[in-house]
Amino acid sequence: MLNYRQLHYFWVVAKTGSIVRACEQLNLTPQTISGQISLLEDTYGLPLFRRVGRQLELTETGRQVLPYAEQIFQLGNDLQSMLRMAPKEQQILFRVGVADVVPKSIVYRLIAPTMELDKPIRITCREDKLDRLLADLAIQRLDLVISDSPMPSHLDIKGLSQKLGECGISFFATATLARNYGENFPHCLNGAPLLIPGPETVIRSRLLRWLAEQKIQPRIVGEFDDSALMQAFGQSGIGVFIAPSVIAQEVMRQFDVELIGQTEAVTESFYAITVERKSRHPGIVAITEGARRELFTPASD
Incomplete structure (x- = not known):
């Protein structure tokens, strides 16, 4: 031993x-x-x-x-x-893993309802690649993983993937770029400098397919797995960038950019992945109920 x-x-x-x-x-x-x-x-x-x-x-x-x-x-x-700790001070530990492709504003709004629970809760949040997070979930180092995709079917993990919701995407640009590319959406994107999500994201293939269907050929100037980094480049005026429409107003305020168009033809989904024995954890219940009640329109599984 x-x-x-x-x-x-x-x-x-x-x-x-x-x-x-x-x-x-x-x-x-x-x-x-x-x-x-x-x-x-x-x-x-x-x-x-x-x-x-x-x-x-x-x-x-x-x-x-x-x-x-x-x-x-x-x-x-x-x-x-x-x-x-005294019994009355004991907190419920809630360990959350966040796939690095999920926008930070979405993560905050998903987790926020847990801070309003009657019982005190202590949250630990870790960002990483989805495969590493799921490995930790399987051995109970995490209670929940938030991702833009359900648990891959080939993994030998007895887990549950709950779809929290989905929404369309919005396109943003600085005022200078918006003056040049802000009219006649979506065709204004033709030839426009565009920042897109990286190859590990689900939304990337949907976005590129939609652009091809619209016969639009933007000039791709950057690819990012980390949405926060993409937004930072967009804020500096490097190119047009996307974000979930549900946080459009927040993106405009935070990054001082303008909305140049939206589409529901390209949707981004978000999932809560957990193991069955953890599915009734009060933090997980607060996230799933809060997402469906306040953040997203009802989602189909």
Whole structure:
């Protein structure tokens, strides 16, 4: 069985960078710490550190072990914090993963209803690629994943994909660009500099197909997986950019841009992905009900 005390000594040395600094933090002798780490290495027959001059460096095995130790002791710290709270102060932990292709304004408006719950809630939000988020969902490191697509069918994960809603897209440009390309939408996009979502987004193929159907050939000047980065480039006047129509007014206020057109022929959808045993978590219920009641028109599954 894994000796967690030995693992903890390894973790502290790896984090502080030396046995001397680990001794100061743990109030132990160098012989105790180095001896315990040696026992851990001997147990599995794999070195975790190597000495380079007077410095210790992690071996390849040590680099692989460190993230696991990080998670183990972070969870331990979280558990201590929870147990130290008075019962009336205990918060419901709600761990949300957000696919990096989902607009941040949409994420905020989806999560906002959880802050109005009667029970105190503590939200941790992490942005990453969808496949990595789903891997963490499968091993219960996350309670919910927000994405622009349902869970892929080829994954061996017993999960639920709830469609929160869908909406059309809007096209935005700075005042200068809007003067040149703001009339006769959508044909004004022909030859216009256009910023589009990257290849990992669902909306990209729908947008390009619609442009082809309209026989419109914009000049694509940038592709972005991160919608916030695309909006920042759009705000600087690099090109016309898109965002979900449901946040059109917010985009115009935040980025000081003008709306040059909208279409319902291209829709963007958003999903709440969870595992079945977590589907009644109060945070998930607040998000799904809030999205359907206030953010989107009723969505078909």
